[in-house]
Amino acid sequence: MQPFTNNLQGTLELLILKALAPGPNHGFGICQHIQTVSDGLLRVEEGSLYPALHRLEKQKLLDAEWKVSDNGRRARYYRLNAAGRKALAQAEESWEILRKGVTKVLKFA
């Protein structure tokens, strides 16, 4: 295992990628998903979510398309592609290292 050197900024991206793992979703859906699954412990700020989504799209980790959603309006749906899945796996691994590392540091005192 490689030591974790990345900063914490990747956290939002990790959450987004993970939230899209079950299937395509739009921004609002991703927000809701994260909030529900984390039992309301995590809330994604919309002001950060959309730039992050577009960044991931630009990095070619996500594909985006306009589709009509359940309420009859057009929504932009994001889908994990192959590169995105690979990035997700890496990010999860990194997160695990970070978690272990931080836990050990906190327990030391």
Place this chain on the structure above:
Amino acid sequence: MFWKKDKLDREVREEMDYHLSRQAELQQQEGRPADEARNEARRRFGNLAQAQEETRRVHIARWTETVAQDVHYALRSFARMPAFITTAVIALALGIGASTAVFSVVDRILFRSLPYPHEDRLVWMGMAAPIDQQEFLFGADYLEWRERQTAFEAFTSWRGASDCDLTAIEPTRLRCAQAESTFLPTLGITPIHGRNFTKDEDLPNAPKVALLSHRLWRSHFGANPRILGETIQLQGEPVRLIGVLPRDFELPSLSHADIVMPQALDEARERARQRQMFLTVFGRLKPGMTLQQARASFQPSFEHSLQFVPPGFRKEVQLRMNLLRDRQVRDTRQASLVLFGAVVCVLLVACANVANLMLARSAARQREIAVRLAIGAARGRLIRQTLTESLLLSFAGGLLGIALAYIFLKTLVAIAPRGIPRLEQASLDWRVLCFTAGMSLIAGLLFGLAPALIRPRIENLTGTRAGGAPKARLRQALVVAQLAVSVVLLTGAGLLMNSLWRLQNLPLGLQPENILTTTVRLNPANYPRPEQRFVFFQHLEDRLRRLPNVQALAFSDSIPPSDRSLAMIYSMIEKEGQPVNRNQRTGGMVVCRNVTPQYFVTLSIPILRGRGFTESDRRSSDEYIILSNALAHQLFPGEEALGKRIRPGASGNTVHLITFLWYSVLGRMPHKWRMPHK
């Protein structure tokens, strides 16, 4: 992917609207009234405009947007100061135009490859001796060297180009190059139609064949490939056309040729050293062979050939070997570099000028810059703004400069003296345009950097002129640099003017005013015997003399002062009663000229002692000669040369024209000029 800015705007807004509507729905489900639910959704979202802006920014490569802004801003500020812009652009256009025009000339001379494949392996070689200005080999030496040489993969010779006449329905004077059958292959030239001549066709008595230059083929034969195999009349002899040379063909001597023919060297006679043919020799180095190695390998052959040189002359004979390019630009290289350096100086002065203008302008804009800085413009952004302005200026200057360069180049080609290699090929092609673009870029950076690097100060906001000091120093430095470069330029120009003045006023020993010259060459096929030629010129003389405005008229075999004339080795001149000492050095070359009696009167050359030629001397069986004062004193120190008899010996490259006769010295004339020797 988003490409259009509006579309991106719309889609980002729609995406977020959707989010807001879903959030509002959720709030309504939790029991809030519709408008309150919408407000709550907005509140939860936070700063919607900022979120939209940040999302958009993901897609826009930021620099393109800001560059467009910079350009827009620069153009707007230019529009406010047309006088400044006009001055700056004209200054730059002059500098860039001049350097572009000169570069297009110099490029051909110094940098561009010759029209031969692997030109870096082509070598021009021969013996350098006072009897000819160019290196040469005698036929016999060439044949021996060719057999022994190991350094070249191809070794060839040619006799040079001479006048020849197309004697068909429409007679035309052409230049014919006479070369060995291996000449074109050694240079790597393949005819575009037909073929090169064979070794058999290069034999002395073979039926004559010829290759046409592309230009002659087009101008006289309608670019018709079926002309091959047909026969033309050249110098009154039938010559079969066998090929057409490529359009970009040029002779290694850079002289012009319309036709390339076999030189038909009589090898047996050459080997017997009965007749010394002057050949110019080229070789193509074997791959990996250096010029030094090749030179060393020729040393034994050279020493062998030296045995045939009179002992006294040997020290003055050298083996010379140069890469073809170096040899071609030998005389023009330095001139090209000087000229190029001069225009680069002009460009630098122009840059300094514009930099000063920009500085003056930025002084006027201090407040504006300070305001922009105060409301949060990044310093890098301000520098970029200045650089954008200067680059725009320099490219405008570059564009105008190209137009100017075109005019300069036309003028330069028109007024330039003959003999600058490849001048007529100089043109504004893509290489030159790349150079111009590069020059504009460098110029823009040069004069843009100075004002850009001046740190604007917030204090300027107060309106007091506090920040002037560093700028003043920079401007002073620029003015000093400008003056320094100008002094260099002026000094150079002054020296050149001085040389030109001295050349113009060089005493020629004759009065060139109101003298007209023309050259008449007779076709040997029509006038095979000397008597026929004599009669022709006598008729010509009689008829010209009857023209109303002709005061005096003379014929000569060359035009003074320095046209190609006969030359003989000084130490081979035999004085009566005093055999030539063959162990003497050459003593340089003596130029001689065959003239008609009126020559001295026509050119106002005084006879100092003795007398000039008379009409009766022309018909006399005795031979007469007039010496320059200097030669007379050199030949007969302390004695009077008049009445003495001398016999010129071996001569320069026109051996057969000087008969070994005794000449009586008739008179002496002033000697004011000397044939330039290398």
